[in-house]
Amino acid sequence: MLDWQDRQPFSRRFGDVYFSRDSGLAEKRHVFLQGNRLAERFASLSSADGFTIGETGFGTGLNFLCTWQLFDEVAPFKGSLDFFSVEKYPLDERDLTDALALWPALHRYADDLTRRWRRRIPGWNRWSFAGGRIRLTLVISDVAEALSEIPGVIDAWFFDGFSPARNPEMWTQAVFESVVQASRPGATFATYTCAGWVRRGLEQAGFQVSKSPGFGRKREMLRGCLRNSPPMQPTQPIRSAPITAIVIGGGVAGCAAASALAMRGVSVTLIELAPALAATASGNPRGILHTRLSAGMNPLHRFVLASYGHALALLDEKLPIDGIARDECGELQLAFSTEEARRIDKLAALGWPPHVLRRVDAAEASSLAGIELAHGGLWFPAGGWLVPPQLCGALAANPAIVRRTGHRVESLVAVDAGWRVEGEDQHEQAWSCEAQAVVVCTGYQVKPFAPMASLPLTPVRGQITMVPATPQSENLRTIVCAGGYLAPSAAGLHVMGATHGFNDESVELRASDHVENLSRLAEMSPALAKAMNIDSLNIAQLGGRASVRASVPGAMPLVGELLPGLYTSLGHGTRGLITAGLSGESIAAAVCGQLPPLPSAVVSALAPARKLTRRK
Ligand code: SAM
Secondary structure, X not given: OEEEEOOEEEEOOOOEEOOOOOOHHXXXXXXXXXXXXXXXXXXXXXXXXXXXXXXXXXXXXXXXXXHHHHHHHHOOOOOEEEEEEEOOOOOOHHHHHHHHOOOHHHHHHHHHHHHHHOOOOOEEEEEEEHHHOEEEEEEEOOHHHHHOOOOOOEEEEEEOOOOOOOOHHHOOHHHHHHHHHOEEEEEEEEEOOOOHHHHHHHHHHOEEEEEEEOOOOOOEEEEEEEOOOOOOOOOOOOOOOOOEEEEEOOOHHHHHHHHHHHOOOOEEEEEEOOOOOOOOOOOOOOEEOOOOOOOOOOHHHHHHHHHHHHHHHHHHHHOOOOOOOEEOOXXXXXXXXXXXXXXXXXXXXXXXXXXXXXXXXXXXXXXXXOOOOOOOEEEEOXXXXXXXXXXXXXXXXXXXXXXXXXXXXXXXXXXXXXEEEEEEOOOOOEEEEEEOEEEEOOOOOOOOOHHHOOOOOEEEEEEEEEEEOOOOHHHOOOEEEEOEEEOOOEOOEEEEEOOOEEOOOOOOOOHHHHHHHXXXXXXXXXXXXXXXXXXXXOHHHOEEEEEEEEEOOOOOOEEEEEEOOEEEEEOOHHHHHHHHHHHHHHHHHHHOXXXXXXXXXXXXXXXXXXXXXXHO
8 A cells, every 4th residue: 555656655545645745754744743742842841750742643653753853852861752643544564664764864763663674563563762762652543532532631732644634534524523632731733734624623622723834845833832831831741650669579570560560760669578589470481472362342342452562662672582592483372162163263354464464264374383283273473482480570670679589568548658668588587668669579479468358360371281292293393272272392301381270379290280281282282292202201200390479350461550659460360471560551651640551441341440439
């Protein structure tokens, strides 16, 4: 759908240009940056303030990059920028790279964006750049839907759809009404068009609109601010960001929450009962990125999908692919039962970008896997495995995070300035510490914490099995899932998993669980089961690990604020490697009063308080 005319990107679908042929960059700066007086507003932010921009039409990302550059040049060092944009027809990687190559002045910013681009997924994408100073929330969907799902946090708007005559759905009254709902008092807008019905629509929705000189050959453009608010004043964050936070639990959920807070300049104390981080459910020697999606676009599906995209981007930043701590070998989800085949068919029929997932038959699945498989299914090219304790270490490696391992938390007490956490250290000495915000990430172990003792968290024991590789099994190149999963060999061992023992808190290794894991192999590949001699393995000698995860009825984790200043990231079940990162990001954004990384419906569906009220 993208054409090149005079070496400039042009949309065949809309018959319009992405930016002015004279000088796209100068046009964007004139219309959107100057039109919203961003240089002055960025410069007048006080030290740790945030600023939030909303854009309709991400296109090539040129607006995003030149806004980022301006923010870099004039905003205070500790300030941060949220950039929200919506795009229904994202460019492919090649077109994005070519389009941005036109602007050498933005080269270093463009590189970061184009590297991240392959992680885009339908729906909500949240990516951090520049060590967390810049956050991009890119919603790949229709504008009307996306704008109706954000709270009132936007300080300045860029209306950059194609021309209103060619692209009317970007300029409807419903869009303008949602824009006003999503604005903070004092919000401004700018747009290159001065079409009469756009002006009238914006006025009707609540903006005070004026014309100002347009760029190049365009005589006029529109700009304005919300009525009944001081014109062009810098706006204040909804709530001021806390300076301190305590995160309880040093697994992947806790480390991710600590990392997201620390990246926002919050001083974090990370408390863990065990002598080291990642000692319990996040302690397996290998874990897989397994994204099980359903065909309905319900909140759980939307959350898991957004979490998957976020996890891949976060991993690229914190745990680059090296074949030792992490590998991106792809994952095959096999249609091994009628029920599973039905789920897979329904899901595949939704139409996915092939870099996210695609349907494959048994022959193609076998060729991707490098071994003969009994079924086709879904291929997730970005699936893979990682070493969870290494991820926890990488997330917690931030100078703003102080680790306190070997510390038991016994109680949480609300105090004037936030919460006090009290307990004992490894020498049985009493200790306590206070912070404005506390995030509880202790899996199913919440009984000691009075405000959350009644949350419906069920312990689920899971055991993995380490199986020695054989010359044939060494050919396996991808993760294969069919009920359980089998990962390619590393250091001569395959990991297979995992069992589900509800209400079972024991972590001893059980031969029966090894047998259960091995039995799945026959469903994936009878050829491999034979080659690996699973019938003659000495079960008692197999390695493995058992740990206990926490699950919530309905599988939606408990992520968000439970009481003022008290947050939870709990109940991630078997999906923690996928969902912990975005949950941490969501909590950190809420703690700091910033744009959430998820649509309002998903934020509400995650809210932990939903489970407290129901049980009363
Ligand atoms: N801001 C962009 C830049 O800096 O490169 C240019 C945006 S271009 C003029 C308009 C964009 O709006 C296109 O990328 C187009 O695909 C997108 N668009 C058109 N209709 C849309 C819709 N209904 N919902 C969301 N995006 C839409």
